[in-house]
Amino acid sequence: MNRRVSLIKNLDWITIMLYAMLVFLGWINIYAAVYNEDHQSIFDATQRYGKQLIWIGAAFFIAIIILTIESKFYSAFAYPTLILMVVLLLAVLVFGVKVNGARSWFQLGTIRFQPAEFAKFATNLAIARYLSQHNFKIHKIKSLFITGLILFTPAVLILMQNDTGSALVYSIFVLVLYREGLSGFVLFLALLAAIFFVLTLIYSSFTVAILIIAIAAVSLKMIGVQVKQIVIAFGILAGSFGTLWLINKGTDLQLENFSLVVIAILLNTIPFLVHIYRQKITKAAMVLLMVIGSLFYTFSVSYIFNKILEPHHQKRINELLGIQSDPYGAGYNVNQSKIAIGSGGFSGKGFLNGTQTKFNFVPEQSTDFIFCTVGEEWGFLGSGVVLLLLLGLILRLLFLAERQRSSFSRIYGYGVAAILFFHIAINVGMTIGLAPVIGIPLPFFSYGGSSLWSFTILLFIFLRLDANRLELLR
Amino acid sequence: MNNYSNRRFIIGGIFAFVILIFLIRLFNIQIVNDQYKLSAESNSQRRVTQYAARGLIYDRNGELLVYNQAAYDIMIIPRQVKIFDTLDFCNLLGIEKEDVIKRIRKAKKYSRYRSSIFMKQISSERYAVLQEKLYKFPGFFVQTRTLRKYPHHNAAHTLGYLGEVNDKHIKRDKYYSKGDYIGKSGLENTYESVLRGAKGLKVYWVDVYNRIKGSFHDGDLDKNAVEGQNITTTLDITLQEYGEKLMQNKKGGIVAIEPNTGEILVKLSSPGYDPEMFVGRAMSENYRELANNDTLRPLFDRSMMATYAPGSIFKLVQALIALQEGIITPHTRFKCHNGYHVGRFTQKCHHHKSPLDLKESIQHSCNAYYAQTFRNILDAPRFGSVSESYTNWRRHITSFGFGGRLGTDLPSELTGFIPKASYHAKQLKTKNWKSLNIVSMAIGQGPLLITPLQMANMVSCIANRGYYYIPHIVKSIGDDGIIDPKFLEKQQTTIDPKYFEPVIDGMDLVVHGEDGTGRSAAIKDIRVCGKTGTVENPHGDDHSVFVAFAPRENPKIAIVVYVENGVWGSRYAAPISGLMIEKYLKGKISKNKKYLEKRMLDADLIHIEKDKEE
Numbered sequence A: 001m002n003r004r005v006s007l008i009k010n011l012d013w014i015t016i017m018l019y020a021m022l023v024f025l026g027w028i029n030i031y032a033a034v035y036n037e038d039h040q041s042i043f044d045a046t047q048r049y050g051k052q053l054i055w056i057g058a059a060f061f062i063a064i065i066i067l068t069i070e071s072k073f074y075s076a077f078a079y080p081t082l083i084l085m086v087v088l089l090l091a092v093l094v095f096g097v098k099v100n101g102a103r104s105w106f107q108l109g110t111i112r113f114q115p116a117e118f119a120k121f122a123t124n125l126a127i128a129r130y131l132s133q134h135n136f137k138i139h140k141i142k143s144l145f146i147t148g149l150i151l152f153t154p155a156v157l158i159l160m161q162n163d164t165g166s167a168l169v170y171s172i173f174v175l176v177l178y179r180e181g182l183s184g185f186v187l188f189l190a191l192l193a194a195i196f197f198v199l200t201l202i203y204s205s206f207t208v209a210i211l212i213i214a215i216a217a218v219s220l221k222m223i224g225v226q227v228k229q230i231v232i233a234f235g236i237l238a239g240s241f242g243t244l245w246l247i248n249k250g251t252d253l254q255l256e257n258f259s260l261v262v263i264a265i266l267l268n269t270i271p272f273l274v275h276i277y278r279q280k281i282t283k284a285a286m287v288l289l290m291v292i293g294s295l296f297y298t299f300s301v302s303y304i305f306n307k308i309l310e311p312h313h314q315k316r317i318n319e320l321l322g323i324q325s326d327p328y329g330a331g332y333n334v335n336q337s338k339i340a341i342g343s344g345g346f347s348g349k350g351f352l353n354g355t356q357t358k359f360n361f362v363p364e365q366s367t368d369f370i371f372c373t374v375g376e377e378w379g380f381l382g383s384g385v386v387l388l389l390l391l392g393l394i395l396r397l398l399f400l401a402e403r404q405r406s407s408f409s410r411i412y413g414y415g416v417a418a419i420l421f422f423h424i425a426i427n428v429g430m431t432i433g434l435a436p437v438i439g440i441p442l443p444f445f446s447y448g449g450s451s452l453w454s455f456t457i458l459l460f461i462f463l464r465l466d467a468n469r470l471e472l473l474r
Numbered sequence B: 001m002n003n004y005s006n007r008r009f010i011i012g013g014i015f016a017f018v019i020l021i022f023l024i025r026l027f028n029i030q031i032v033n034d035q036y037k038l039s040a041e042s043n044s045q046r047r048v049t050q051y052a053a054r055g056l057i058y059d060r061n062g063e064l065l066v067y068n069q070a071a072y073d074i075m076i077i078p079r080q081v082k083i084f085d086t087l088d089f090c091n092l093l094g095i096e097k098e099d100v101i102k103r104i105r106k107a108k109k110y111s112r113y114r115s116s117i118f119m120k121q122i123s124s125e126r127y128a129v130l131q132e133k134l135y136k137f138p139g140f141f142v143q144t145r146t147l148r149k150y151p152h153h154n155a156a157h158t159l160g161y162l163g164e165v166n167d168k169h170i171k172r173d174k175y176y177s178k179g180d181y182i183g184k185s186g187l188e189n190t191y192e193s194v195l196r197g198a199k200g201l202k203v204y205w206v207d208v209y210n211r212i213k214g215s216f217h218d219g220d221l222d223k224n225a226v227e228g229q230n231i232t233t234t235l236d237i238t239l240q241e242y243g244e245k246l247m248q249n250k251k252g253g254i255v256a257i258e259p260n261t262g263e264i265l266v267k268l269s270s271p272g273y274d275p276e277m278f279v280g281r282a283m284s285e286n287y288r289e290l291a292n293n294d295t296l297r298p299l300f301d302r303s304m305m306a307t308y309a310p311g312s313i314f315k316l317v318q319a320l321i322a323l324q325e326g327i328i329t330p331h332t333r334f335k336c337h338n339g340y341h342v343g344r345f346t347q348k349c350h351h352h353k354s355p356l357d358l359k360e361s362i363q364h365s366c367n368a369y370y371a372q373t374f375r376n377i378l379d380a381p382r383f384g385s386v387s388e389s390y391t392n393w394r395r396h397i398t399s400f401g402f403g404g405r406l407g408t409d410l411p412s413e414l415t416g417f418i419p420k421a422s423y424h425a426k427q428l429k430t431k432n433w434k435s436l437n438i439v440s441m442a443i444g445q446g447p448l449l450i451t452p453l454q455m456a457n458m459v460s461c462i463a464n465r466g467y468y469y470i471p472h473i474v475k476s477i478g479d480d481g482i483i484d485p486k487f488l489e490k491q492q493t494t495i496d497p498k499y500f501e502p503v504i505d506g507m508d509l510v511v512h513g514e515d516g517t518g519r520s521a522a523i524k525d526i527r528v529c530g531k532t533g534t535v536e537n538p539h540g541d542d543h544s545v546f547v548a549f550a551p552r553e554n555p556k557i558a559i560v561v562y563v564e565n566g567v568w569g570s571r572y573a574a575p576i577s578g579l580m581i582e583k584y585l586k587g588k589i590s591k592n593k594k595y596l597e598k599r600m601l602d603a604d605l606i607h608i609e610k611d612k613e614e
């Protein structure tokens, strides 16, 4: 009795409120998305909104069960849970049914179940368990290896089901690792890699090379190299490039400008290194190494994209980056989605008054593209509110995570926030043309029992842990 | 607490930063940029053209000549086509599976996203069955159109036909869009803007399957179609039909005009075709067949586009000009000894009494009389030179509407040819050419070319004693009945009314004189005035021509009949004219002329000619 009272008292009701609001908004938007005049009742269980209501009821039930389980249980059973999920992921590869090209569903009668959704919380539990161990040192090879094993096992299995979106979710654990001490440099490298990737494809390798050299110049100044020396070094580089350029023009080599830059730098590497050694500016060597690494990366991106990727992959990426526009082909979904959201204007067309979503112009409107209905019917105001509610939720989770005494709970909390963030970023980003179309659901909004339950489990385990935040879990 | 706890701000910052980017993006596409709103509207609208009912066409007595019948085009939007029961579909449309595949491929080639015609003009019976099953075939819908229908199968050349617009039409007039129909010839062409009305538009909400979900903006953008205006023509369809019957198995043309209004009563070209042949799916095939018929040329409207030498009928105008110019009087007599002889030159004539006066010269169609008269006109000292006299003569001639377009309301009217003085100078290679050089023009030969319509108009001038109204085919348009005012304007010839009576006396004698050449045109109780003619035909038998008007006082009809290869004017053209006039004025053919009617109906000049060729 006493325990129950203290549980209710210790639960974070702000998070639960945000959760309930998002689930409710999701439900009415599903109603709006698939609304048709023959089935006007929002409780009609033959329609998606009626079914979603059943899933919601079940989700509340699941939440209550999770809250009544002892928090010790979650850390104790973290590994077995993950093993169970891995087994299910293997089983689905054999016994699963294909839906939309992904073999990721179990079919039991009329009920379908997607193990990939539940692998998220299992992986998160396992990561939290492993990272919170005393002998875990993030920069130890063994620790990194086991962390990688925990993350890559489910990710690869999901990738094998042809569900790229759900597999990519595991990449977001880099944020959790960062919080637990992973060097910021890794995060920075990941970011830089993404930026160079995009720039290489939109502009040219040569442009990126110029950018890399400019960054190098600034970095050299920042680590204290004299301006005079920087100018001389770049003068030498420019001279080499000019000479090479003239040779290229005069002969029949027909090398690209990008190649000329690379050759110019490689030719000067030894003299530069000698100079660096003499002047004892070792940090400059790092910059030189960075430059060479970046150039190699840029070259690889361009090579892989043009020579290795299949045309339809190229198309998707080109479409996303705005290099190529094919509103009826690869870009159809995104284009229709942008039209739907864009037509919402400031305050939207009003509940059930959306035309784009209602008349099926937007594909997958109740699942992956549910945000279109929000954008079209509630406008900038409504979609802004939804985004802020989602941001509020994940920031609240960060706050909750930081107040845990136990690292297991903290790491798990960060995992929840990161997973939710990844889903929001990719799902909303995709509907407004800022992220590639990789079908992953919008947490609490998208139609579907599996995803709603998986997010509910993910969240409520943390709320249960948070209710015991003063205990030290092992 | 953990030494990395400050990193929460960086992670939280990343979260907030991404959401901020999203908000900016949303602000941009939802508020700043309205391109998406416009796209959304066109996305979910279907603009359905409301075709206006084309105006109906009546004859002068209110008899319906052209009306509309609904037809149904099956449209296809390839992208929306889903797998369907091909067998069922084929049965519904009565086509083969291969045909379906071919048509779908063709539509895809045009556009996968835009609708195009899958199958043209299915019958209303088929449509009734199809309509109920259409839901089974997503991507297909039906567009209603109207087709022309003809209760009388006559006057095809005059009424004209419709055809699909081509790129040129669309470029010239924005009203038209691909698949629209436009009047391509005849009345349908000249009165296109009146008959077509105005297309309307209905805008619907549609879903991605193009299923109509309701009216767009409560119908604010809808525009009702405006029906085309009806046209009452001047044609007398009964007479037209009778004329076409008389002309069956003969090549030629008939034009009949009401002289005191210029209204065209009959205008026909034989052989013609059934206007129904140019309606619907068989059109292009029929067109090809008719257009390839080189011997009979059924598409060729001889009444306006054939130009014949006027022949002896030209003598009527020559007489009028000579009277006006004071070259002759009604009592001037000339001798004729089987022709006109000057030195080695001879213009032959047939045997008749000699000398003869003006009216007798018309009655007997004396070549010598007109050779002499024409030379006297040209050699009259008043103008100083033959060339000047000729120019003055030509002024008189053109005042009858010869040598230029009359300005009728039908397309493809030809000018004919009345040479200018310079033409002769060029032909004869001298400025000082002599009247004898062109004396053959006196009797309507030489380079002269005249259309049957112009010829009928000339008869009108004589019947009116000196003026005409531009021949026209439309009596009234729409409810107001307004027509082009130029058709109500009297066109004066250069001939004084008093000079017409002697000529008309001659024409009277042609029909009623003892050995008149047009006696077969005579009608009991009606004074018909006429003139026979023969157009020399270097390719075969001469053409038979007859002009007439009746009754002599207060003429109600002026007519010209051309029968190609009819040899003499008196043989076919005169009797046919007589029958036409009688039919028009009396409503029926009297008993004593039944045998003549039968002979004309039975006469076959086409197949005889063919037999000869074979």
Ligand SMILES: [Zn+2]
Binding pocket: B336, B337, B338, B339, B349, B350, B352, B365, B366, B367, B368, B369
């Ligand atoms: Zn004679």
